Amino acid sequence: MAKKMLHSLTLNGEEVEVASAPEATLLETLREDLRVLSSKRGCNQGVCGACTVIIDGKPVRSCLTLTARCEGHDVRTVEGLSDDRILNALQKHMVEAGGVQCGFCTGGMLMSARNLLAEVPRPSRDAVKSALSGNICRCTGYRTIVDAVCGAAEELAQ
Amino acid sequence: MSLDQPNPSFTGGAVGKSVPKVDSLEKVQGRAEYIADLYRPGMLHGAILASPYPHARILGYDLTEALAAPGVVAIITGDDVGEGRMGAFIKDEHAIAKGKVLYVGEPVAAVAARTETEARAACRLIRVDYEELPAILSPEEGLEEGAAILHEKLADYIKVFDAGSEGNLCSRTELSEGNVDGAWAGCDVIVEGEYTTQPQAHVSMEPCGALAEVDANGRVTLWSANQSVFRVQANVCESLSLPMSKLRSLTPRVGAGFGNKMEPHIQPITVALAMKAQRPVKLILTREEDFEMVRARHPFKVRMKTGAKKDGTLVARHCEVLVDCGAFADDSPGVMGYALLMCGGPYRFPHMKAEGRLVYTNKLRFGAFRGFGNPQVLFAGEQQIDQIAERIGMDPFAIRRKNMVREGDRWFVGPEIASNGLAGCLDAVEQAAKLPRADGSARNFGLAVTAHISGLLGTGAIVKMLEDGTISLNTGATDIGQGSDTVLAQICAEELKLPFDQVAVASPDTDGSPYNWGTTASRVTYTTGRAVKAAAKKVVDQAMEQAAEMLDCDVDELELREGGRIGKVGSNSDVTFAQISGRAHWAVGGPLVGSETLVFDQPTHDPKRAIALGLPFPRIGVFSFAALGVDVDIDEVSGQVSVREAWSAADVGRAINPKLVEVQLHGGFVQGLGYSLFEEMVWDGPRLANPSLMDYKVPTMRDVPDAIHTYIIEDPDPTGPFGAKGAGEIGLNAAPGALANAVAQATGFRHNHLPLTGERVLNGMLAAEKT
Numbered sequence: 043m044a045k046k047m048l049h050s051l052t053l054n055g056e057e058v059e060v061a062s063a064p065e066a067t068l069l070e071t072l073r074e075d076l077r078v079l080s081s082k083r084g085c086n087q088g089v090c091g092a093c094t095v096i097i098d099g100k101p102v103r104s105c106l107t108l109t110a111r112c113e114g115h116d117v118r119t120v121e122g123l124s125d126d127r128i129l130n131a132l133q134k135h136m137v138e139a140g141g142v143q144c145g146f147c148t149g150g151m152l153m154s155a156r157n158l159l160a161e162v163p164r165p166s167r168d169a170v171k172s173a174l175s176g177n178i179c180r181c182t183g184y185r186t187i188v189d190a191v192c193g194a195a196e197e198l199a200q
Numbered sequence: 201m202s203l204d205q206p207n208p209s210f211t212g213g214a215v216g217k218s219v220p221k222v223d224s225l226e227k228v229q230g231r232a233e234y235i236a237d238l239y240r241p242g243m244l245h246g247a248i249l250a251s252p253y254p255h256a257r258i259l260g261y262d263l264t265e266a267l268a269a270p271g272v273v274a275i276i277t278g279d280d281v282g283e284g285r286m287g288a289f290i291k292d293e294h295a296i297a298k299g300k301v302l303y304v305g306e307p308v309a310a311v312a313a314r315t316e317t318e319a320r321a322a323c324r325l326i327r328v329d330y331e332e333l334p335a336i337l338s339p340e341e342g343l344e345e346g347a348a349i350l351h352e353k354l355a356d357y358i359k360v361f362d363a364g365s366e367g368n369l370c371s372r373t374e375l376s377e378g379n380v381d382g383a384w385a386g387c388d389v390i391v392e393g394e395y396t397t398q399p400q401a402h403v404s405m406e407p408c409g410a411l412a413e414v415d416a417n418g419r420v421t422l423w424s425a426n427q428s429v430f431r432v433q434a435n436v437c438e439s440l441s442l443p444m445s446k447l448r449s450l451t452p453r454v455g456a457g458f459g460n461k462m463e464p465h466i467q468p469i470t471v472a473l474a475m476k477a478q479r480p481v482k483l484i485l486t487r488e489e490d491f492e493m494v495r496a497r498h499p500f501k502v503r504m505k506t507g508a509k510k511d512g513t514l515v516a517r518h519c520e521v522l523v524d525c526g527a528f529a530d531d532s533p534g535v536m537g538y539a540l541l542m543c544g545g546p547y548r549f550p551h552m553k554a555e556g557r558l559v560y561t562n563k564l565r566f567g568a569f570r571g572f573g574n575p576q577v578l579f580a581g582e583q584q585i586d587q588i589a590e591r592i593g594m595d596p597f598a599i600r601r602k603n604m605v606r607e608g609d610r611w612f613v614g615p616e617i618a619s620n621g622l623a624g625c626l627d628a629v630e631q632a633a634k635l636p637r638a639d640g641s642a643r644n645f646g647l648a649v650t651a652h653i654s655g656l657l658g659t660g661a662i663v664k665m666l667e668d669g670t671i672s673l674n675t676g677a678t679d680i681g682q683g684s685d686t687v688l689a690q691i692c693a694e695e696l697k698l699p700f701d702q703v704a705v706a707s708p709d710t711d712g713s714p715y716n717w718g719t720t721a722s723r724v725t726y727t728t729g730r731a732v733k734a735a736a737k738k739v740v741d742q743a744m745e746q747a748a749e750m751l752d753c754d755v756d757e758l759e760l761r762e763g764g765r766i767g768k769v770g771s772n773s774d775v776t777f778a779q780i781s782g783r784a785h786w787a788v789g790g791p792l793v794g795s796e797t798l799v800f801d802q803p804t805h806d807p808k809r810a811i812a813l814g815l816p817f818p819r820i821g822v823f824s825f826a827a828l829g830v831d832v833d834i835d836e837v838s839g840q841v842s843v844r845e846a847w848s849a850a851d852v853g854r855a856i857n858p859k860l861v862e863v864q865l866h867g868g869f870v871q872g873l874g875y876s877l878f879e880e881m882v883w884d885g886p887r888l889a890n891p892s893l894m895d896y897k898v899p900t901m902r903d904v905p906d907a908i909h910t911y912i913i914e915d916p917d918p919t920g921p922f923g924a925k926g927a928g929e930i931g932l933n934a935a936p937g938a939l940a941n942a943v944a945q946a947t948g949f950r951h952n953h954l955p956l957t958g959e960r961v962l963n964g965m966l967a968a969e970k971t
């Protein structure tokens with residue numbers, strides 16, 4: 043194991059410094075070193091989307107991202123977006139539409155959905171399904187999640 | 201406040217309202233804690249060394265190098281776990297491989313170290329000496345004369361029912377009613393076929409995990425991802441020979457189960473590691489380990505024959521199943537027995553026979569998975585109903601209506617059907633599906649119907665009125681995300697006529713909660729709901745006694761009023777729950793606590809009407825019903841099937857929370873869609889070839905139609921809480937049958953093998969063209 047190195051990045055608006063091994067992923071660093079736990083290890087392979095975070099405004103798989111590559115970048119998770127207008131609308135509609143079941147995929151799903159609505163304010167249902175197709179949910183059958191994203195988009199457009 | 205000014209926070213009856221789940225907010229804020237999110241002071245991380253062989257004797261271990269590796273604190277092997285064995289039906293499983301390994305991926309040793317990386321690195325330094333044995337990779341091989349035997353001491357194992365175990369035969373079940381052999385001569389149409397279904401992985405988004413800690417007195421506290429803290433307690437204590445009072449089992453939020461987390465996974469290993477390390481140990485499986493180590497849906501081989509009169513009256517069905525058990529019995533005898541009970545479908549068959557054999561093989565254990573054997577047999581059964589309808593020129597809805605079981609009928613071998621909304625389900629699907637497609641083209645329509653039980657085994661509830669008149673509800677039922685905490689709180693609030701948000705739901709804890717067998721078998725709303733309603737009623741009764749003394753009247757002059765008040769009928773005078781509870785706590789009578797426990801007690805088998813041998817469930821449950829219609833498109837080049845529209849109607853007795861029922865129907869259908877069309881665990885010899893989400897495909901948003909229509913039919917069950925019955929599994933059961941029927945209509949080719957992959961469907965289309 044190679045020696046740990048210090049990295050500084052912006053996490054949820056705060057400057058943090060963390061010592062991590064060169065092979066450490068951002069997911070490991072977030073969870074094991076920084077105890078930011080909303081990003082989940084569902085597959086550790088970049089397939090399930092449960093670890094999705096936002097780096098410099100773009101959704102990224104934290105399990106495929108090396109912590110060393112986050113030096114100087116802006117990392118956001120659900121915890122750090124509590125004042126975000128788009129996320130708040132999504133959260134509200136996820137609760138109301140029944141888009142939350144076991145909740146393990148929810149954090150990552152919200153990150154992808156937030157990015158979509160930031161880029162496309164009024165997406166079609168089909169566009170929602172394309173944008174979120176990299177986030178697996180095994181519980182809901184997806185319908186209520188699509189409902190929630192479309193509902194949030196509508197509310198935000200008003 | 202008088203009656204004329206109702207409590208403004210009361211929103212009316214809680215039952216029947218789609219209140220948001222009580223755990224929704226913490227989940228959308230990323231604050232819900234799952235097993236991997238728990239940390240304890242001084243905690244170590246565990247990792248598992250898995251068997252590279254499907255069947256081998258363990259000759260010895262060399263732990264020297266691993267123990268010297270950085271960060272390592274403790275290692276356990278089969279030598280550390282004694283002779284204890286666990287198992288829901290047959291106690292055939294040690295906490296960790298002992299003496300032999302029985303499948304590739306079986307845990308052989310486990311390491312506790314400072315970090316997960318160190319623990320995994322140390323696992324690679326453990327040396328195990330094996331003597332390879334011949335592997336049994338199919339039930340047929342297992343039954344061959346002279347086959348290698350997995351469990352040499354099978355005869356000595358404790359079994360909780362008459363399993364008939366012998367050699368590699370884990371269990372056998374035979375059920376019959378009427379005279380099948382004599383009935384074929386009276387049939388005008390007979391269809392028969394052999395069918396195979398594939399293993400399906402649960403893929404709960406949260407992989408299995410556990411965290412164990414030993415206190416100063418040697419008592420263990422265990423948190424784990426589970427569907428029953430009580431089954432966890434029983435399994436760990438049986439396998440590690442611990443008194444149950446020495447282990448407390450708890451649960452954080454659970455990232456779904458679908459059956460995967462009902463019986464043990466790595467809890468016994470984690471406890472053994474923590475006991476050896478004398479420090480807290482957390483062990484979280486990787487996705488690959490979760491695929492290889494835990495359990496999956498059984499592959500079935502089904503031979504089925506169905507006969508009918510030319511007017512469409514069903515006469516007889518014979519069903520034989522050969523079921524791959526995997527290396528340990530787990531829930532398999534139950535799955536096979538249940539599949540046989542359900543293999544007639546929701547129809548009146550005067551003559552039925554169902555036989556099954558369950559055979560040990562050197563693969564991971566197969567076990568409970570949403571549907572519990574029902575989807576496998578219905579894949580065959582619902583196709584045969586359509587084939588009979590085709591042969592006699594009858595409509596698929598008409599033949600099902602003509603033969604369906606009715607309220608008051610007996611199900612196969614004897615249980616009573618006390619409520620039945622199947623007719624309503626068929627009406628709902630037919631009305632919606634007979635409308636043409638938006639573009640006017642013809643539908644490729646397939647239909648299937650199903651029944652499922654909710655019931656089984658013990659459950660309880662404790663309802664406490666707190667000093668201020670609000671309520672604490674404790675049931676021991678694990679909410680795995682489906683919403684049982686919410687539904688049970690709604691039932692409790694309704695009975696107490698309180699606002700829903702005044703009921704707090706306690707997290708399951710074997711120390712403090714009443715027994716609950718588990719969140720499984722579509723049973724929590726029905727069985728636990730019954731206990732909650734009865735316990736809440738006892739609190740109301742106690743409050744009434746108090747109120748009678750406070751208002752100086754008889755109990756029968758009193759009424760329970762909305763918002764937590766009891767008053768005299770015809771008068772404005774009343775007392776609040778807060779006043780009542782305060783008095784009870786501080787002055788007279790003692791705190792108000794209602795508790796109820798029950799075990800589902802209606803017999804499955806009526807010996808006067810049927811013969812049953814090796815029936816694993818003597819008391820089974822009440823019946824829910826459902827109908828599913830699908831309209832599919834088939835790509836003519838690839839053969840790939842996509843679902844254009846689906847109509848799912850379910851009789852759930854009474855929907856306590858309609859939105860949550862709807863989501864069960866959506867989620868069940870989509871999991872069934874994956875199962876029917878592409879999900880498949882593939883073995884390359886003894887090794888699972890696709891234990892990753894890269895190689896094992898589950899449905900994504902792109903695979904799911906937007907138009908999944910759900911219809912809730914309410915035919916209340918007389919014993920259900922407010923009439924409710926189960927909703928958890930019934931949305932999945934009919935998917936393979938309905939999709940196979942739709943593919944047959946679209947292509948003219950009938951498929952007897954799941955999944956209905958593009959390749960299979962294309963080959964079917966080519967074969968149909970030739971004929």
